Amino acid sequence: SMTELNAKSTINRNSDAAFRIVDGKALIVMPREAMLYTLNPVGSWIWNNLDGNTVEEVANAMTVEFDVEFERALQDTLRFLNEISEKGMLEITESAK
DSSP states (O other): OOOOOOOOOOEEETOOOOOETTTTEEEEEEETTTEEEEEOOOHHHOOOOHHEEHHHHHHHHHHHHHHOOOHHHHHHHHHHHHHHHTTEEEEEEEEEE
C-alpha cells in the first residue's frame, strides 16, 4: 500500500533513480521501468532537496527560495511528492507516531 504522505514524513530519493540536473531541470531515469522523467524547475528544486528531510522542512526551505507562504509551499510540495511517489521515485519513512 502507498505510504500516506504528510508534513512529518521523511523523504529520500529512490536509490534506484539515476538523475542529473541540466539547465535547472532534473532528468530522472528509473532503470527498472526504463522511464525518463523531466521535472519542472520547482519540482527539480524539491527533488534536489530530498535527502532525509521531512516534507515540512522542504516546504520551509521553499518559502525562502521562492518567496511563497508556508501553507502554499506545503500544499505544492505534498502535491508534487504524491505525483512522483506514484511513479516509484521516492522512499518515504513514516512520521514517528
